[in-house]
Amino acid sequence: MPTRAVYPDLADRSVFITGGGSGIGAALTRAFAAQGARVAFVDIAAAESRALVDAVAEETGRAPLFLPCDIRDIPALQAAVAAAGAAHGDVTVLLNNAANDERHSVETVTPAYYDDRMAINLRPMLFAAQAVLPMMRRRGGGSIVNFGSISWKLRNGGMPAYTMAKAAVHGLTRGLARDLGPDGIRVNTLLPGWVMTERQKALWLTPAAEAEMLAGQCLKIRIAPEQVADLALFLAADASGACTAQEFTVDAGWS
Numbered sequence: 001m002p003t004r005a006v007y008p009d010l011a012d013r014s015v016f017i018t019g020g021g022s023g024i025g026a027a028l029t030r031a032f033a034a035q036g037a038r039v040a041f042v043d044i045a046a047a048e049s050r051a052l053v054d055a056v057a058e059e060t061g062r063a064p065l066f067l068p069c070d071i072r073d074i075p076a077l078q079a080a081v082a083a084a085g086a087a088h089g090d091v092t093v094l095l096n097n098a099a100n101d102e103r104h105s106v107e108t109v110t111p112a113y114y115d116d117r118m119a120i121n122l123r124p125m126l127f128a129a130q131a132v133l134p135m136m137r138r139r140g141g142g143s144i145v146n147f148g149s150i151s152w153k154l155r156n157g158g159m160p161a162y163t164m165a166k167a168a169v170h171g172l173t174r175g176l177a178r179d180l181g182p183d184g185i186r187v188n189t190l191l192p193g194w195v196m197t198e199r200q201k202a203l204w205l206t207p208a209a210e211a212e213m214l215a216g217q218c219l220k221i222r223i224a225p226e227q228v229a230d231l232a233l234f235l236a237a238d239a240s241g242a243c244t245a246q247e248f249t250v251d252a253g254w255s
């Protein structure tokens with residue numbers, strides 16, 4: 001394992017992660033807890049989330065706070081942000097990570113399905129930011145990281161409502177960065193490439209797909225969730241204190 005940077009200002013920081021129970025989100029939960037941060041996360045995968053809480057508590061001596069919540073329910077999401085603040089102090093790092101990349105075709109997508117994709121992949125980002133705003137203002141600043149995707153940059157098909165939502169994340173980041181900059185709140189987009197979570201491996205990783213990935217990437221590697229978490233740590237920490245309204249990519253040079 002490569003050495004991980006330590007950011008002393010992240011110790012005791014109150015961090016809120018959407019979808020922190022599995023996949024890249026689990027790597028985020030682990031990485032921030034290992035920095036000594038107070039991590040709260042929402043997820044719908046209850047069993048995986050509870051197992052992660054136990055594992056992280058054993059690894060770091062700090063149990064993250066799992067708040068079961070479907071982020072499509074905005075009042076529930078905002079209540080979870082409030083609960084995190086009550087338990088850990090004002091949230092000053094928000095990682096808008098949760099998403100769902102379910103495949104669908106342009107021929108069959110319905111308005112209801114479209115609305116549901118936006119309700120998972122886009123809408124919660126704005127309303128989670130709205131909920132943390134008073135806390136970040138009270139503390140004189142904060143960092144919001146919105147998770148995008150290189151899929152739309154690669155012109156990937158087969159999930160138009162997902163790629164549409166992921167492209168819109170950049171508009172949200174840049175608009176919010178302007179609005180919140182005077183309060184010392186930074187907002188950035190983090191774009192993962194193809195990251196080898198258990199879900200990705202189970203659903204999509206075939207020899208042909210991997211060959212295409214390796215041909216496209218400059219670096220001939222499989223990207224690990226921990227490598228995305230490393231960038232999220234940097235974007236959350238004071239080390240990136242002059243970075244806002246930007247996009248940062250972990251894709252081994254594919255896009």
Ligand SMILES: NC(=O)c1ccc[n+]([C@@H]2O[C@H](COP(=O)([O-])OP(=O)(O)OC[C@H]3O[C@@H](n4cnc5c(N)ncnc54)[C@H](O)[C@@H]3O)[C@@H](O)[C@H]2O)c1
Nearest residue numbers: 019022023024043044045070071097098099147149194195
């Ligand atoms: N893994 C990749 O290759 C990849 C590539 C590009 C972008 N991304 C982006 O990175 C982020 C994390 O990706 P991932 O691969 O870990 O995703 P994932 O699907 O494996 O995990 C997302 C997490 O969010 C949770 N979640 C899903 N719907 C939810 C809901 N309605 N309410 C609450 N929680 C919910 C899931 O249970 C899961 O724990 C996403 O924003 C994704 O779009 C991932």
